[in-house]
Amino acid sequence: MLALAEIFYSIQGEGTWTGTPAVFVRLAGCNLACDFCDTDYSTKFFAGIDDIVGMVREVGGDCPMVVLTGGEPLAQADAGALIEALRCDGRRVHIESNGTIFTDLPDDVWLCVSPKERVDPRMARRANEAKLIVDERVPEEHLSLFAEKPTILLQPEGNKPANVAAALDYAKAHPARFRLSLQTHKFIGAR
Numbered sequence: 001m002l003a004l005a006e007i008f009y010s011i012q013g014e015g016t017w018t019g020t021p022a023v024f025v026r027l028a029g030c031n032l033a034c035d036f037c038d039t040d041y042s043t044k045f046f047a048g049i050d051d052i053v054g055m056v057r058e059v060g061g062d063c064p065m066v067v068l069t070g071g072e073p074l075a076q077a078d079a080g081a082l083i084e085a086l087r088c089d090g091r092r093v094h095i096e097s098n099g100t101i102f103t104d105l106p107d108d109v110w111l112c113v114s115p116k117e118r119v120d121p122r123m124a125r126r127a128n129e130a131k132l133i134v135d136e137r138v139p140e141e142h143l144s145l146f147a148e149k150p151t152i153l154l155q156p157e158g159n160k161p162a163n164v165a166a167a168l169d170y171a172k173a174h175p176a177r178f179r180l181s182l183q184t185h186k187f188i189g190a191r
């Protein structure tokens with residue numbers, strides 16, 4: 001059984017896959033407590049793995065992309081089994097993680113790591129996508145973790161104008177490696 005906050009069908013609003021239809025499975029709970037966190041990841045219901053796979057199909061039909069998010073989606077013991085079941089159901093699994101909990105993931109799982117404080121270096125190396133949250137400043141202290149990544153996403157916290165300006169200035173000053181990532185779903189009123 002896993003603890004969940006919500007399952008819904010929308011589009012990926014952030015990062016490399018922006019604009020791609022996806023079913024979001026928000027797992028409950030997080031092992032961090034960031035000051036700026038505005039996500040409600042409290043437990044709303046419990047469900048077994050087969051039921052979750054069924055709910056994904058019910059809301060998203062054959063949509064190939066399923067995003068496991070949170071909270072911290074890798075914090076629950078059954079997360080690995082859920083990933084496997086979704087892959088067996090023909091889904092391309094994406095994970096949005098804070099990178100603190102080492103998990104051996106299949107090669108076809110897309111891992112986005114967004115560091116908040118400590119990060120397991122193995123998860124930073126495994127990440128397909130590194131997304132730094134810009135909250136008044138670019139958190140340069142995390143950059144060494146992603147030394148091998150050719151591209152780093154800078155995402156302004158809450159789309160706030162001051163954070164957008166800080167991220168944009170930084171990306172323009174380092175154009176070869178940094179890219180702005182906006183929460184575009186919020187512009188269109190999507191979840």
Ligand code: SF4
Binds near residue numbers: 037038071
């Ligand atoms: S890691 Fe993410 S979900 Fe967890 S408290 Fe921080 S911002 Fe919120």
